[in-house]
Structures are given as C-alpha cells and as structure tokens.
Amino acid sequence: MAFGKEFVWGVAASAYQIEGRAENDGKGEEIWDIFGKQPGKIKEGHTAEVACDHIHRYKEDIALMKQLGIRAYRFSMDWSRILPNGIGKVNEQGIAFYNDLIDCMLENEVEPYITLYHWELPYALYQKGGWLNPECIDWFGEYAKVVATYFSDRVTKFFTLNEPQCFVGLGCLTGEHAPGIKLPLRDTFEMAHNVLRANGNATRMLREYAKQPIEVGYAPTCGVAYPASSKPEDIEAARQCYFSCPDFERWTWNVSWWSDPVILGEYPEDGLRKYHAYLPKITKEDMKLIQQPLDFLGQNIYNGYQVKAGENSPWEFVNRKVGLSKTATNWPVTPECIYWGMKFQNDRYHIPMYVTENGISCHDTVSLDGEVHDPNRIDFLHRYLLQVDRAIQEGIDIRGYFEWTLLDNFEWNCGYTERFGMVYVDFETQQRIIKDSGYWYKDVINSNGANLIIK
Ligand code: GCO
Numbered sequence: 001m002a003f004g005k006e007f008v009w010g011v012a013a014s015a016y017q018i019e020g021r022a023e024n025d026g027k028g029e030e031i032w033d034i035f036g037k038q039p040g041k042i043k044e045g046h047t048a049e050v051a052c053d054h055i056h057r058y059k060e061d062i063a064l065m066k067q068l069g070i071r072a073y074r075f076s077m078d079w080s081r082i083l084p085n086g087i088g089k090v091n092e093q094g095i096a097f098y099n100d101l102i103d104c105m106l107e108n109e110v111e112p113y114i115t116l117y118h119w120e121l122p123y124a125l126y127q128k129g130g131w132l133n134p135e136c137i138d139w140f141g142e143y144a145k146v147v148a149t150y151f152s153d154r155v156t157k158f159f160t161l162n163e164p165q166c167f168v169g170l171g172c173l174t175g176e177h178a179p180g181i182k183l184p185l186r187d188t189f190e191m192a193h194n195v196l197r198a199n200g201n202a203t204r205m206l207r208e209y210a211k212q213p214i215e216v217g218y219a220p221t222c223g224v225a226y227p228a229s230s231k232p233e234d235i236e237a238a239r240q241c242y243f244s245c246p247d248f249e250r251w252t253w254n255v256s257w258w259s260d261p262v263i264l265g266e267y268p269e270d271g272l273r274k275y276h277a278y279l280p281k282i283t284k285e286d287m288k289l290i291q292q293p294l295d296f297l298g299q300n301i302y303n304g305y306q307v308k309a310g311e312n313s314p315w316e317f318v319n320r321k322v323g324l325s326k327t328a329t330n331w332p333v334t335p336e337c338i339y340w341g342m343k344f345q346n347d348r349y350h351i352p353m354y355v356t357e358n359g360i361s362c363h364d365t366v367s368l369d370g371e372v373h374d375p376n377r378i379d380f381l382h383r384y385l386l387q388v389d390r391a392i393q394e395g396i397d398i399r400g401y402f403e404w405t406l407l408d409n410f411e412w413n414c415g416y417t418e419r420f421g422m423v424y425v426d427f428e429t430q431q432r433i434i435k436d437s438g439y440w441y442k443d444v445i446n447s448n449g450a451n452l453i454i455k
Contacts, residue, residue, distance in 0.1 A: 001449040008400025009445040010072030011065065011422070012357050013161065014118035017409040018054040018061075019078060025055065026091040028084025029123040031130075031171075032412075033179035046415025052407045053430050057332070058101050060432065063408065064423055065106040068438050069445040073110050074356060074402045075101075076118030076162065080144055086122035087142050095150050103152050107200040112155045113402075115219065116144055116202060118162040119171070119178070126179055131168070137198045137289075144202035148209035150254070156214045159298055159356065160202045163221045164195050169252030176413055185248055190210060190280040192252070196261055196290045204294035218262065219298030219356040222255045226340035228308040230317040237315035239344050241307045245271035248278075255345075263349045265291040277401045296399060297349060298356030304337025328361040329418055335383035342391045352397045358384055359404035361411070361418040364435060372424040372435040381437065385444065385452050403441065407432065 016032055036047045054061055065073060079086065080092035105112050117140070121130055125139055144160070170177035173188050183191070203216050225241035227234035243256040245268060251257075256268040265287055272279070306318040325333035342353060360380040364372050381403065392398050408421035416427050422438035425431070443451045 001389050001452060003389065003449040005448065006390075006399075007448065008072045008354070009070065009441075010074055010111075010113065010400060010402040011070050011404075011406040012074040012402035013405045013407065013409065014076040014115070014120075015078035015081070016048055016051070016076075016118070017083075017121050017405075017411070018050040018052040018407055020053045020055050020376040022055045022191060024080070025097075025249060026093040027078065027088070027195040028080035029092075029274075030078070030080040031121045031123055031126050031178040032119070033306065034123055034126075038180065042413055043415040043417050046410065046417075048410040050427075050430075051410045052425055054407075055097065058431065059104055062104045062108050062110060062329065063339055064109050064432060064434065064438075065105075068422070068434070068442045070110060070406075070441075071445065072113055072400065072402070073105055073315050073406075074113040074115060074159065076115035076120065077147060078120045079117060080120060080122040082146060083122065083126075083143055086125035086219050087139050090146055098151065102151060106154060109156070113157040113159065114147065115159040115162050116140075116147060116162065119167045121167075121179075131172075131195050131198070132183070132187055134194050134197075136194050137201045140198035142200035144205040145209045148206045148211070148214075152206070152210040154214060157213060158206050158214060158216045160196070160199050160206070160216065160218045162219045163300060164192065164199075164258050165252045166222055166255065168192055168195060169250070173252055185251075186278045186280075188252070189275060189278045192257070193280050193282065193286065196258070197286055200292045201263065203294070204289075215295035216292075217296040217298050218352070219300055220255070220258045221300035221302075221357070222253055224301060224304030224334075224337035224341035224344075225315070226304045226334070226337050228306045231309070233309035234307070235364050237309040238307045238340060241315040241348070242341070242344050243268065243348065245274050248275075251275065256348075259297070259345075259349065261287060261290045262364065263291070263294065263297065263351060272287075273425070293365055294351060296352040297345065298353055298354050299341060300347060300357035300404075301338045301341045301355060302358060303331045303334045304341065305334075307334075311425050327376075328363050329414070331361075333360075333380055333383070335380075335387045338384050339387040339391045341395055342388070343394070346391075346396045352399050354399050355388060355401045357404040359401060359420050364419045364421075364424055366424065366426075366433060372433050374435045374437045377422070377435070377437040378440045381441070381444075382452060385449065389449060389452065396397055
C-alpha cells in the first residue's frame with residue numbers, strides 16, 4: 001500500500017446534520033429550519049431539532065473517534081450559531097461550544113479541519129437575498145474573520161465551502177434542498193458568481209486574521225465520468241466529459257465551472273460559450289478575487305458513470321451493467337470513479353488533494369447479538385480505498401481521506417431514513433453502537449492501509 005506515514009485518516013460530518021439545539025443556545029434560525037417546517041420537504045416530517053444531540057454529546061462522540069484511532073475530523077461550524085443574524089453580534093455561547101469541541105478534539109489527538117459553510121445559511125441573510133445578494137461576499141468574509149479570530153490559534157486547516165453544486169443547484173435551481181426555490185437560470189449563474197467571489201473573500205480573510213500559518217482549501221463534489229476501457233480514446237473521452245459544462249437543467253453538476261476560476265483563474269471556455277446568454281457581468285477584479293491561492297482541493301466523491309469515445313460525438317454514455325451493486329440510497333457502487341476523479345483533477349489542477357467525503361448508506365440494523373453488522377459498507381470502503389491507493393501509487397498527491405461519516409445523522413431532505421454512519425445511532429435513545437465497519441476502519445488506520453491488501 002502507498003499510504004505515507006503522514007496520510008490523514010479522518011471522518012467528516014456537518015453541523016446541521018448532527019448538532020441539534022440546546023435550550024437558549026443563542027443560535028439564530030437558518031434556511032434548513034424554515035425549509036423543514038414546510039410540509040413534505042423532509043421525509044417523514046423529520047427535523048434536525050435534536051439530530052444526534054451532538055451539542056450535548058460531543059465529548060462522547062470525540063471519545064468514539066479516539067477509540068477508533070481516527071486522527072482528523074472534518075466538521076462544519078454553524079454560521080448561525082456563531083453569528084445568529086449572519087453578521088454583526090457574535091453569539092458567545094456558540095463560540096464557547098466550538099472552543100470546547102476543538103479543545104476536546106485536541107485532548108483526544110484528533111486534528112480539527114473546519115468547514116466554514118456546509119449549507120447552514122443564516123435565515124436573516126437569506127431574507128436579504130442570500131447568495132444572490134452580492135453583499136454575501138462581505139458577509140462570508142466577516143464570518144471567516146470571526147472564525148479565524150477565535151479558532152486559528154488551535155486550528156490550521158480550513159475548508160471554505162462544501163459542495164456549491166448542491167447548495168446552489170439543489171437549493172435554488174431544482175429546489176429539493178433548502179431554501180427550496182427555483183430561481184430563473186440567469187439568477188443561478190449570478191448566484192454562482194457571487195458564491196465564488198465570497199469564497200475568495202473568505203479565503204483571504206481567513207489568512208489575514210489567522211493567528212498562525214494556516215492551510216485553506218475547498219470541497220466541491222460531482223459524479224465522476226470514468227472510462228469504459230483503458231483505451232486512450234475512452235480515457236480522453238471520460239476526461240472531456242468530466243470537465244464539460246452540462247445542459248441548463250442540471251448545469252450546477254459541474255466540476256470545471258466551480259474549480260477552474262478558483263485554481264486556474266478563469267471560467268471554462270465551453271461554459272462561457274454555452275451559458276453566455278445567462279451570465280452576469282464578469283470583471284478582471286472578480287476573477288482576481290476568486291483566484292485566491294489554495295493549499296489543497298477537497299473532493300467529495302461517491303460514484304460515477306462510464307463513458308467511451310463516441311462515434312459521432314466526443315463521448316457516449318455507457319449503460320451500467322445489469323445488476324450493478326447499489327447503496328441504500330440507490331446510488332451505484334463504482335469504486336474506479338475515485339481513482340479517475342482524483343487522477344483527472346490532479347492532471348488539470350496540479351494541487352494537493354483530500355478525499356473530503358466518501359461513504360455509503362446501508363440498511364443498518366441492530367442484530368439479535370446487539371451488534372450492527374454492515375459488510376456492505378466494509379466492502380464498499382475497501383474497494384474505494386484500493387482505488388485511492390492506486391492513485392497514490394501513481395504519484396497523485398492525496399493527503400488524506402475523510403470517510404462520510406461517523407454517526408448516522410440527518411440526511412437533509414431524507415431526514416433519518418438513510419444511515420451513512422460507522423456508528424449506529426438509535427434516534428429514540430441517542431445510544432451509539434459502533435458498527436463492524438467502525439472497527440474495520442480502526443484496523444485500516446492502525447495498519448495505515450496494510451489490511452486492505454487482498455491476500
Ligand atoms: C453531500 C453532503 C453530505 C451528505 C453526504 C451523504 O455530499 O451531500 O456533503 O452532507 O450528507 O454526502 O449524502
């Protein structure tokens with residue numbers, strides 16, 4: 001196995017999905033609170049009022065990480081817990097919670113990786129137009145300044161945004177996620193441009209107000225186009241498809257539109273042509289603000305789709321083989337996609353990377369023996385990690401792997417109907433039960449991947 005001794009073995013989670021509320025915690029409302037109150041938006045009417053009660057149980061949860069030998073925790077801070085109105089007055093209770101959480105991690109030798117924004121938009125800012133209001137550039141910068149001011153004395157790794165593809169696309173183009181609106185196409189492109197500028201400003205503010213040298217990255221996602229064969233023409237077809245700009249109805253499911261400006265300093269040519277009629281004014285100053293240097297790029301990779309060189313087109317989609325393994329969320333199990341995704345990203349951006357999310361929802365249950373046996377999750381992670389190792393063996397600079405996720409939690413509009421955790425949560429009692437995959441991941445970490453070798 002090629003995992004170096006510095007390789008980071010972590011888990012990822014997000015504030016809204018696990019924290020819940022505490023009495024008079026001073027936290028402001030956010031878009032998911034309001035969205036969840038609308039009938040039919042969240043499966044079975046579930047809400048995140050309690051979630052995993054992490055706000056009260058974080059010491060127990062960090063102790064679980066320690067027990068499993070987990071070395072790093074990519075978690076998000078809830079913007080509305082720190083700045084209840086999004087800007088202005090800081091909520092001291094929110095600061096105290098995250099101070100305690102970080103101190104608890106450090107005491108348990110778990111390195112904190114902070115994500116500033118994992119979809120927790122303060123409702124007060126949404127009422128001012130949210131990401132569609134260009135003032136979001138200053139709002140996000142102010143929030144980043146507060147986080148750097150209070151936490152960068154102990155935290156040196158930061159991610160700015162999690163998956164703009166989702167919070168712009170699902171939130172404001174198709175409306176399946178909060179705030180659940182369907183904006184005119186033109187507005188979604190303006191929003192995306194604001195988001196990228198806000199990302200640049202937050203990156204700049206983190207660095208300016210950090211108490212010590214820090215590293216900053218960002219964590220986009222997307223399904224991965226990967227080749228149907230090892231033929232060079234199929235590989236090139238997959239690469240082209242992966243970085244292409246999709247048609248309008250699903251345009252945000254896009255790799256290059258969200259990463260080229262940040263890393264290469266310009267929007268992809270084919271997107272500028274295709275989306276021309278819907279684009280906002282884009283200035284040189286905008287592009288300079290967007291292209292703040294990053295120390296690493298995160299990638300949330302779950303699955304992909306096969307393409308081959310087309311007869312009369314650059315690529316053709318290849319039908320999935322009949323009976324392909326699926327997860328409980330009905331996502332395909334496509335381990336090769338993580339190799340090809342990291343390879344293609346490396347070839348284009350030449351930047352250190354982390355797998356910032358990878359995991360699987362399974363039909364987990366507590367068996368008669370009181371344990372939670374999840375062989376499908378173990379097999380899934382094993383196959384994907386072998387592909388991560390394959391990429392590292394080819395010299396791709398992958399710094400670490402954050403498994404999604406430690407605890408079964410609030411899976412957005414699916415509520416608690418999906419279980420992604422390595423630790424089972426009984427949502428009636430909040431009891432945690434480490435699943436077989438949690439103990440397996442402990443062996444992966446302890447052996448630095450040596451136990452992945454198939455004898
Ligand atoms: C995402 C989000 C996570 C999800 C996880 C499982 O990638 O959609 O970052 O919050 O819960 O990916 O869907």
